[in-house]
Amino acid sequence: MATSYKFERLNIGRDYIANNYQAPLSLSGIAKCSYMSPYHFLRVFKDTYGETPNEFLIRLRVEQAKKMLITGDFSVSEICEQVGYTSLGSFSSLFLRQVGVAPTVYRRKLWALSGEAYRFPSQVIPACYAYNFLGKLAN
Amino acid sequence: MITSIAHTTIYVLNQEEALDFYKNKLGFEVGDDMKIEGDFRWLTVYPKSKPQTQLVLAEPKEGPMFTKDAAEKIRSLIEEGAFGAGVFETGNCQKTYEELVAKDVKFIQPPTEQLYGVEAMGLDNSGNWFSLVQR
Numbered sequence: 001m002a003t004s005y006k007f008e009r010l011n012i013g014r015d016y017i018a019n020n021y022q023a024p025l026s027l028s029g030i031a032k033c034s035y036m037s038p039y040h041f042l043r044v045f046k047d048t049y050g051e052t053p054n055e056f057l058i059r060l061r062v063e064q065a066k067k068m069l070i071t072g073d074f075s076v077s078e079i080c081e082q083v084g085y086t087s088l089g090s091f092s093s094l095f096l097r098q099v100g101v102a103p104t105v106y107r108r109k110l111w112a113l114s115g116e117a118y119r120f121p122s123q124v125i126p127a128c129y130a131y132n133f134l135g136k137l138a139n
Numbered sequence: 140m141i142t143s144i145a146h147t148t149i150y151v152l153n154q155e156e157a158l159d160f161y162k163n164k165l166g167f168e169v170g171d172d173m174k175i176e177g178d179f180r181w182l183t184v185y186p187k188s189k190p191q192t193q194l195v196l197a198e199p200k201e202g203p204m205f206t207k208d209a210a211e212k213i214r215s216l217i218e219e220g221a222f223g224a225g226v227f228e229t230g231n232c233q234k235t236y237e238e239l240v241a242k243d244v245k246f247i248q249p250p251t252e253q254l255y256g257v258e259a260m261g262l263d264n265s266g267n268w269f270s271l272v273q274r
Contacts, residue, residue, distance in 0.1 A: 004230040011166075011187060018168070048188055067173060116176040124173070125181050126146060129195065133179050135203030 009034040010048055013041060017053060021060040022084045027053060061085070062098045069107040071118045076103045146183065148195045149224045150217055151265040154182050157196045160264040164242045165227070167194070186227065194224075217265050224267040232257040232273035239271075 013034035017025060030053055031041035046052050051059070061083040068079045077088055085091035095103050113121035122130040130136045151157035161167040161184045170183035170193045183193040199205055199213035216222065229235040232250045236259045240246060247268070248260040256274040263269060 004234065007188075007230060014187060049190070051190075063171075071174070114176050119176040119178075120173045120181070122175055122177075125171075125175060129146070129181070130175075132204040133197070133202060134175065134177055 006044060007048065009036065010041075010044060013045070013053070014049070014056065017057050018060060021057055021064070022082060024084065024086075025057060057084075058094065058098065062095060065091075065095060065103065066099070066106065069103055070110050070114075070120055073118075079103065144192055146193045146195050147225070148197050149263075149267060150199050150213060150222065151196050151263070151267070152198070152214060152217055153265075154180055154196055154198055156264055158182060158184070161194070161196065164239065164244050164264075217267065220262065220266045220268060222267050224263055224269040226270040226272055229271055229273050232259055232271055235271060 013030045013036075016030055016033045027038045027042060031038040034041055036044070042052060045056075049056065065079050065083045068074050068082065069076075074082070076092065080088050080091040083091075085094075092102055095106070099106055101109065110121055110124070111117075113123055115121075122134050122136040127137070149157075158169070158172075162169060166187065167184040168187055168190070170185050170190070171181055172183075173181050175181050182196045184196060185191075185193045199210045199217075201207040201210050205213065236246065236250050239261065244261055246259055246261045248258070250257050250259045250271075250273075256272050258273075259271045261269055261271060
């Protein structure tokens with residue numbers, strides 16, 4: 001775990017990733033923001049946050065892609081580009097690995113579950129909340 | 140065996156204002172911010188170093204959970220400061236306290252030595268109490 005000072009420096013790098021996830025990012029560039037060597041940044045980041053900078057970046061990109069797939073009418077290619085990937089093939093296989101289904105299948109399944117266009121279905125939130133706030137029981 | 144707490148709820152008066160407070164003043168990150176069918180906003184935040192524990196920022200509104208009367212009572216109790224948001228940990232209570240005071244976060248107790256560490260007590264922008272603890 002990082003000391004308080006190191007934690008602040010780490011947060012600068014983490015915020016940099018969060019604010020620029022759509023752009024091509026390099027470990028050395030991010031580590032530079034935190035005034036650390038790439039290897040040191042990688043190790044302390046993983047120790048502190050429980051995931052590597054790349055895992056964090058992928059999580060942000062995939063979460064954004066999921067939102068865009070459900071709440072907009074963007075093509076998968078457009079989404080791929082807007083979340084920072086240049087190869088549609090790489091993006092699609094990454095999405096499949098992370099989410100368990102291909103982007104188009106994810107969209108089709110969630111749109112079918114939702115009773116309202118461009119809204120997430122209640123099944124994406126924990127059932128106790130869906131029941132309490134929306135009156136919906138899990139199927 | 141239960142291994143961790145994934146979500147816990149903080150009732151707030153206004154989600155947008157609470158989001159600004161938890162994100163820009165306390166420095167939390169946004170977990171989920173999505174519209175669920177029926178216009179319900181599912182909004183979660185978490186401290187940067189603990190993405191595994193998400194705080195659900197929810198407004199008490201008339202619906203399946205609350206009657207109109209109950210929702211109004213809860214809102215009124217939040218404003219009166221009847222609820223606690225929990226205990227937030229920090230590596231340096233005094234320093235974090237000073238940073239938050241500089242951001243106009245209200246405190247009702249400055250950092251004080253306790254049996255379990257150094258603790259300050261603050262209020263979120265809805266009126267929920269929270270402890271800031273250095274162990």
